[in-house]
Amino acid sequence: MSSKPNTQKGLYLYDYILSGNCYKVRLFLSFLQLDHELIPIDFFPGFEHKQTEFLELNPLGQIPVLMDDGFVLPDAQAILVYLAAKYDSTEAWYPKDPKLQGRITQWLAFADSITGSCSAARLHDKLGFKLNIEQARKKGHQNLRLLDDHLVENKIVGKDWLVLNRPTIADIACFPYVALAEEGGISLNDYPAARSWINRFKKLPQFIVMPGIPPLHGMKNNEGKFFNQEGLCFS
Amino acid sequence: MTKTTDPVAINDWQVIGRIDDFLKGQPKQTRLLGQSLVAERHKNGDIKVHEISELGETLRSCPVQEKFGHVWTTLGKPKRELFDIPEFQQIDRKYVGCGGVMVKASALRVVENFLDIGHFPYVHTDFLGSEPLTEVKDYKAEIRIDVDEVWADDISFHQDKAMLSATGGKAVEYMYRVVSPFNTVLYKTCPEKPEEWDIIGLFAQPLEENLCRVYAFMLVFDSQNTETDLIHFQQMIFFQDIIILENQLPVGVPLYDGAERSIKADKTQLQFRKWLKQKGLQFGTDQET
Structure with missing residues (x-):
């Protein structure tokens, strides 16, 4: 290596x-x-x-x-x-609460299903991996429907994220391959709640980008500062 | 779609993969200009390429050559030799092939994007440029009739991290060279050897009008970074472009007047389009209806 x-x-x-x-x-x-x-x-x-x-x-x-x-x-x-x-000494990202940890783990497992569908479709479309693309996209859409519905239901009870009203590792686990779904030919057009959730990520302090997940251009984060590519903020 | 009828695209050499992609006894199917092909490396080491029908029947055999780390073929009778990139003979350069990446766009859009300096600060922020240093200073762009290539020259642009071997932001010199409609290289200031140019190139395999596979490569002087470091850097830059490339409309590069508004910084693009029009290339273009 x-x-x-x-x-x-x-x-x-x-x-x-x-x-x-x-x-x-x-x-x-x-x-x-x-x-x-x-x-x-x-x-x-x-x-x-x-x-x-x-x-x-x-x-x-x-x-x-x-x-x-x-x-x-x-x-x-x-x-x-x-x-x-x-x-994480603040225990914000993975709270020491049995029910919350159970809930978060549910989403961690769901993240693997997103990898098996949305990421697989992307590997097919971008790097030419051989796999059943129709099946990968179909499963990808099913997963996105579920995630989007869940975000909508959470929004009604005042929660902006998957488990709490702040991001946890459940959100981080699911975020990348949802944000990259279009590279696998899976359009996010029908998932507005997921798109808003992606944008909320981009406004978090210390957010960093990757190729395919660009910053919100000219957007300021919660502290009123602009982002640069490394996620470092400047006034 | 079916095989293109565009004689300009047919009668030219096109890339179909990296040399390493073709192993003995492992025939590979691919597409070129709307035509299915099968390529196989035989026991004697030669690669044979055939056009195949929808049913997989072997049709005509196509000429093959292995050059610049890649495999080239043609669906017709090329009027000229495959272009040359003499720097491949400089053995102290590091050659890095980044593999083939599929893009849902016309191969010509990919070449055009590669030629564009103006997008650096916005798409490749903190690497190839950053705001507010977005000005593209005047430069030269021309069709060189003697070699039948498009060249852009005298380009200088402020870059934060121009190459992986670069330290600190500085003005970087560029030259662009379009060697054939789907293939292009750029020359840029070499951080390690100021008397030489680093080379980055794209060979685009036009699969369909709206789909291509792009093989990026580097030919650089870099004693600090590993091949993997360089691949990651180049792939990062290229995947920042993909999101733009796949959303451009019209899908084909428009070759008629008034299709898009251009600014002074788009000189190279305008020369490229003029050259394509002179050649009469149709594949991957948008012709006014």
Whole structure:
């Protein structure tokens, strides 16, 4: 791999710039303002994640993988839970409440279904992966319908996000592949609540972009500051 | 759709993949100009390409060449050799192929976007430009009749992170070269070797009028970054463009007067369109009805 950490110390993310699952971890690391180093993986065209060296790290051959002081953790959703539990002292992103944690975990599992549909369609349409595209898009639309309806129902009871009236890791887990759905030929036209939710994300402090998820141009965040590409705000 | 009848597109060399995409005993099906093709690397190492029918029957065999890290074929009889990029012979350059990315747009739109400097601060914010430094200073753009190419020259633009090897924002010099309608390269200031130019290129495979696969590559002097670092940088830039490319209307590049409003910064684009019109290219264009 390009640059394997020499030392076990520190926080590392095995990362691919175009991966929504890697992006959700980058986004959460930014929200938590945690120092970390990215280790780029040649997912495409090199398929480095399917090669021996990477498979030793994650036998499933999937990105992202987090390494924290030598502790190796694959799976984007697992990483969100781990980072929240370990580093979010405010407990805002993954509250220590059994019912809320159950609810959040429901959405973490749902995020995998979004990956299996919306992300699959995008891999087909953009990188030429061979898969059943009609089925992926159909399932993608079903998932988006469900998410959009849920956001509408929440809005009626005064909640702007999936679980609470503030974002949790449930929102972060579901966000990237919904925002990238159009790259897989899945239009967001019929999901206005999801589109508003995407825009709310873009106004959060420390929000960062990825290719395909541009900033709200000229928009100010909650603190009245403009964004730049790194999500850093300036007046 | 079916195979185009456009003689200009047919009688030219077109890219169909990276050299690494074709392995022995693994025939690959692809599309070119609305025609299905099958390409296979045989035991002796040669790649054979055939047009195939809707039912998969083998039709005519197509000429093939492997050059610039990619595989080229033609559906007709090219009037000229495949273009040359002499910098491929400089062995101390780092060659990085970024793989084929599908774009739901005319291949010509992709080339045009590549030639456009004006969009840098807005689409590639903090990398290839940033507000308020959005001015495109006057530059030269021309059709070079002797080589039958479009060139743009004397371009200088402020960039924050022009290349992965660049440190700090600075004015970066550019030259653009359109070598054939679907293929283009740019030359830009090389942060590591000021006497040389770094090269970035796009080879676009026109699959259908409104669909293409784009192979980006770099030919650079960069001792600091790994191949993966460079691929990530280039893919990041390209995927920032895709959202724009897939939403442009009309889908084809309009070649008639008054179709779009242009400004001075669009000189290269205007020369490119004029050149396409002179050639009589139809595939991927929008002709006034």
